[in-house]
Amino acid sequence: MNVTYFCSVIELEELCQWLSYSRQIRLVDGGGRCSGRVEILDQGSWGTICDDSWDLEDARVVCKQLGCGEALDATVSSFFGTGSGPIWLDEVNCRGEESQVWRCPSWGWQQHNCNHQEDAGVICSGFVRLAGGDGPCSGRVEVHSGEAWTPVSDGNFTLPTAQVICAELGCGKAVSVLGHMPFRESDGQVWAEEFRCDGGEPGLWSCPRVPCPGGTCLHSGAAQVVCSVYTEVQLMKNGTSQCEGQVEMKISGRWRALCASHWSLANANVVCRQLGCGVAISTRRGPHLVEGGDQISTAQFHCSGAESFLWSCPVTALGGPDCSHGNTASVICS
Incomplete structure (x- = not known):
């Protein structure tokens, strides 16, 4: 009888350990992998952590578990928005050396008195x-x-x-x-x-x-x-990209036209060569094709002409000319 009971305890511990290892953790709605609302996946369901007693020590364990560097902040009151599903943990009280946040002292798995307005989050420095x-x-x-x-x-x-x-x-x-x-x-x-x-x-x-x-x-x-932050360049004419037209560059993920001020033949040569369009024939100013001043970049490139990419050229982006009723940079390649 005692042996049977002993074996069942061992099996229960192994099951709990397996469940613990099969869990996953993520940060949601924080704009990146290393900040957001803390969510844990258990048995097919993503759930949250209640912010009661949530502090920087708890955040340190989460950041370390995710490989996200040091904890900068432990957020409360659904700072990153409300989650859904179960609330897995409450009154979490990590010491800091735990390898997983669910191994920290707490009220126990799925024991809480909270709602999703109290979801906990973290902001980590990143890896x-x-x-x-x-x-x-x-x-x-x-x-x-x-x-x-x-x-x-x-x-x-x-x-x-x-x-x-x-x-x-x-x-x-x-x-x-x-x-x-x-x-x-x-x-x-x-x-x-x-x-x-x-x-x-x-x-x-x-x-x-x-x-x-x-x-x-x-x-x-x-x-x-x-x-x-400058990652792609294109020449646009009549809504299509080709080897002639208005110079547009993707800056921080958004396409923007470049101002004609300080636009040179050396700059144009770099663009033509980068696009596989030969060499620059003309840098005449083109009509203002974009609507809205926020879509025109004031970045000024100062190429020697030998660069392989426009973003390899020295650039100044402070101040800049007013393009609101002026021209945007254009290029005609060979």
Whole structure:
């Protein structure tokens, strides 16, 4: 009788452990993978966590569990909107070292006195950042271990990996990958893995990794990445894209016409070559084809003519000319 009871307890523990491992967690309605309303998938249903006692220690466990760096904020009162389905946890009281938020002390699974107006959320720093550059879209590559920001070695650091980072940070496409950036004295250590992205992954966290031999990566310094919010260019005439027409560029995900001010033959040559349209014959100003001043970019490109892409040229985007009743840049390619 005792043996039978003992076996049933073991089986129950194994079942609970299996259920725990089969659960999934995600952040919803926060504008990215690493911020939003906390939702847990259990037995086919996505549910939420009640915000009673919800604090930064609880958020730290969620951010670490998702590989999203450090916790910046623990949000309450359905800051990211109301969820639906079950409310799985209430009165969560993590200590910080737990590997999964459902392993933290709480009232118990599906025990609560809440409604979805009290859904908990988190804002995490993210797994990767670019530091020490001219803004959030350029600089030294650093990843968060769950404890601190750690630089990544420039050894075997590739452009596809940089493309994943730029896309994840909302910074467009990678323009260049650099190395030889001296490590700071405060760095202490270097990330002990090499990332082997193919360029299509949703984030650096999901890229394949290879441990460096002996935990030490060969390098000449920290990897650096420069991203650009300028990602595509086209020539539009009569509503179709071809080798002649108004110059339009996708900037932060939106197509915008470029102002004719400071538009040069060197700029036009870069655009024609980039589009496979030969060389520029003319840069005459075209009619104002776009409606609404918010669809015209004041970015001014200063190409030498040798660049492969328009976004590789130096650019100034502060101030800028008024295009409201003026002309937009146009190009006729050979």
